[in-house]
Amino acid sequence: MLSNNIExxxxxxxxxxxxxxxxxxxxxxxxxxxxANNMTASATLTQKLxxxxxxxxxxxxxxxxxxxLCEHKDVGTVVLNDELTPTQIRNIEKITELKVIDRTELILEIFAQRAQTKQAILQVNLARLQYALPRLHPSENTLDQQRGGAGFANRGAGETKLEINRRTIQKEITRIKRQLEEIEQTTLTQRKDRQNSDLPKVALVGYTxxxxxxxxxxxxxxxTKNQEDKAVFEKDMLFATLDTSVRHxxxxxxxxxxxxxxxxxxxxxxxxxxEAFKATLLEAKEADLIIQVVDYSDPNYREMMATTADVLKEIDADKIPMILAFNKADKTDTPYPQINSDEIIYSAIEKPSILQFSDFIQKQIFKDxxxxxxKIPATDGKTLAYLQGKTEIISQExxxxxxxxxxxxxxxxxxxxKDYLK
Known part of the structure; x- marks a missing residue:
């Protein structure tokens, strides 16, 4: 992770x-x-069109x-709010003599910094290469574009270099996809083992x-006992982690x-x-229950919910039963914890909230x-052991x-x- 001491x-x-x-x-x-990308916004400029x-x-x-504005603020980089075309980026850089980063490149940079596991690193690299491929341009090559070369049918050396770069990137994309398929096979086996366990599967989703x-x-x-070994990384910043964590x-x-x-x-x-993270997001797609965690203290939380809904629809997970969990209620004036139908208002940092939260989950996933x-014969020790070790016994005589x-x-x-039903 980036140090706060870095300028x-x-x-x-x-x-x-x-x-x-x-x-x-x-x-x-x-x-x-x-x-989140270790930058600071010195000024904002907008235009209505x-x-x-x-x-x-x-x-x-x-x-x-x-x-x-950038000259006045002594700034050499502008970050734009949309994904721009390669032509737009080149023209802005030429006219303003500024470095241009569009929204997509910014998010890709953040993901590249946060990726820790081999799978996440490969997924981010794949997305970055797919973003870079249509943005290759002969002007970015150092070779002379005007000189012809034997066997190149009057094409400049710069154009030839461009084609080489494209082939190199395409080969790298193919190689990464192959590696991801191998990792995903292993992950699929692990996921099937969890599916065969008959335990309900719950996925936490939501805005970063x-x-x-x-x-x-x-x-x-x-x-959970030995909780220190089970805890997942958390930090108050966007995209603190890119990896799916699974716990029993x-x-x-x-x-x-x-x-x-x-x-x-x-x-x-x-x-x-x-697209790159669809394999990771399969945990949500294959869940029995999705819990959408929402920052209730953020004034834009409804836009965040809409974003989550869009992504769930894109990965075909929008038909799975879902409950809304409005977190960070301790930062609002709303009483908590409280439950209303398929919603809960709570604070993850307070135990009474979490205990009610767990009760709420149980009512959803164990409702059937x-x-x-x-009536179990005393000689049937296997069935008795299963019931006493795996089920909630209300009474026994x-x-x-x-x-x-x-x-x-x-x-x-x-x-x-069924044969034991009284």
């Missing part, structure tokens, strides 16, 4: 307001992304204003920095489930990144469990050579226990 690069944040989304929120979010100018993004006058990892750690602390949560009364903490989302997440009466047991049973267990 931050000064930038100007800029964008075109085409009134197609909440622009003020988008600019505010862009500044957060800038901060029906559509960005095709060749230069901004109008001519606004570009001159941008250049003068909403408190998913804090929520997972709070549940681990409340219900054991609640009282032999209630257990698999909990996963997925990569956080951000509005207009680059499509290449969504039934209380049934069983011995009459002659049989155990009469009242227990809470899941639907799968009820099928094979």
């Amino acid at each position: 931050k690069t000064k930038v100007v944040v800029a964008g075109v307001d085409a009134q197609k989304y909440n622009f003020d929120y988008a600019i505010s979010e862009l500044k957060e992304l800038v901060f 029906d559509n960005p100018v095709s060749g230069t993004y901004f109008g001519k006058g606004k570009l001159e204003e941008l250049k003068q 920095n909403a408190g998913k990892s804090s929520t997972m750690n709070a549940l681990i602390k409340a219900f 949560i054991r609640l009282p009364h032999h209630r257990e489930f698999i909990l996963s903490d997925t990569v956080g989302f951000v509005s207009r997440l680059p499509h290449n990144l969504v 469990y039934e209380i049934i009466d069983l 011995i009459v002659e050579t049989d155990f009469y047991i009242k227990a809470v049973i899941n639907p799968n267990d009820k099928i094979w226990l």
Whole structure:
């Protein structure tokens, strides 16, 4: 992770307001992304247009204003609020003599810094190469573009170098995809093992920095032994971690489930990144219950919820049962913890909230469990051991050579226990 002692690069944040989304929120979010990339926004410049100018993004006058603003602030880099075309970036850099970073490149840079596991590193590299490929340009080559070469049919050396670069990137993309497929096969095997365990699967999803990892750690602390070994990384910043964490949560009364903490989302997440991380996001797609964690203290939380909904739809996870978990209520004036239908307002840093949160989860994932009466022969030690070790026993008594047991049973267990039903 980046050290806070490293001097931050000064930038100007800029964008075109085409009134197609909440622009003020988008600019505010862009500044957060800038901060997450170890930069600081020295100034903001915006322009209202029906559509960005095709060749230069901004109008001519606004570009001159941008250049003068950066000179006044002694800034050499501008961060733009949209994904720009290669032509737009080159033209702005030529006119203003500034370094241009668009929104997509900024997010890719952040992801590259945060990636820790081999899978995450490969996924980010893949997205960066896919972003770079259409942006290759002969002017970026050092070879003389005018000189011809034998066998190149009057093409300049710069163009030849460009083609070599394209082939190199395409080969690297193919190589990374192959490596990811191998990793994903291993991950798929692990995921199948969890699916075969019959334990309910719960996935935490939501906007980056909403408190998913804090929520997972709070549940681990409340219900898991050796919790220090199980805790996941958490920090108050965007994209603190890119890796999916999976933990086995054991609640009282032999209630257990698999909990996963997925990569956080951000509005207009680059499509290449969504594609690259689809394998990671399968934890959400294959969950029995999705918990969307929302930063309730953020005034833009509804836009964040919309972003999460868009990503879930893109990975075909929008039909899975979901509950809304409004976190960070301790930073608001709203009473908490409180539950309303399929929503909970809570604080991940306070134990009473987490205990009510866990009860709320149980009511969702164990709602099909039934209380049934069983008659088990005393000689059937295997079935007795299973019931006593894996189910919630409400009452138990011995009459002659049989155990009469009242227990809470899941639907799968009820099928094979049918011969014991009293």
